[in-house]
Amino acid sequence: MTPRLAVTRAVLVALLVIALDQVSKAIVRANIGPFEQVRVIPGVHLVYSLNSGIAFSQLSGGGAIVVVVAAIALAALLAFFVTHMRTPLVWLPTGMLLGGAAGNLVDRLHASAVTDWIKLPHWPAFNIADASITLGVIALVLVLDRDKGRDRQRA
Numbered sequence: 001m002t003p004r005l006a007v008t009r010a011v012l013v014a015l016l017v018i019a020l021d022q023v024s025k026a027i028v029r030a031n032i033g034p035f036e037q038v039r040v041i042p043g044v045h046l047v048y049s050l051n052s053g054i055a056f057s058q059l060s061g062g063g064a065i066v067v068v069v070a071a072i073a074l075a076a077l078l079a080f081f082v083t084h085m086r087t088p089l090v091w092l093p094t095g096m097l098l099g100g101a102a103g104n105l106v107d108r109l110h111a112s113a114v115t116d117w118i119k120l121p122h123w124p125a126f127n128i129a130d131a132s133i134t135l136g137v138i139a140l141v142l143v144l145d146r147d148k149g150r151d152r153q154r155a
Contacts, residue, residue, distance in 0.1 A: 006091040010081065013095025014102060021103035021128040028117040043121045050113035051125075067108055074101050089143045096136030103129030 032038060032048040039045055081094045104127075107114040116125035 001086065001088065001091075003085040006081075006085045009091040010095040010098065013092060014099035017096060017099025017129065017132045018103045018106070021099070021132070022106060024128050025107065025115040025117065029115060032117070037119065045119040046117055047119045047125050049116045049125045050111070051116050052113040067105070070101060070105050070108070074098065074105075077101070087143065087147050089146075090140070093136040093140035093143055096132045096139060100129040100132035100136060103127075103132070 028046065028048050032046060034048050034050070037045040037047050077094065077097055081090065084090050104114045114127065114129075116127050116130070118127060118131075119125045
């Protein structure tokens, strides 16, 4: 795959994640009161909660430091992508990670906190951006492992 096509695909995935994330958060903010819970199916609730920290509310209230950490992580991801653009399918997890990080960064810059709205039993509330980041990490590991397997077969 050409680097240009890889970048285009990663950007499209990122934009899709950002759009889904921001639209879903806007719907939640407009229809659910803060800390209200709406049962969807047993064990799954919609909630409206704000998270000023990072994963699992770590660094809660960290303000600017959280934005700086997120910006550094985004820069590191972009540097990784630039050096691995020709790896098959690396554009997919990169787009998922960029979109998830950017979706949450939009919230931090706009409201100093991230809107979380999906609540599962025994798990902190999360959102589409968070899910995209988690699935993006898993996909990245699988893509890189698959690529290493190809290298071993060639050797």
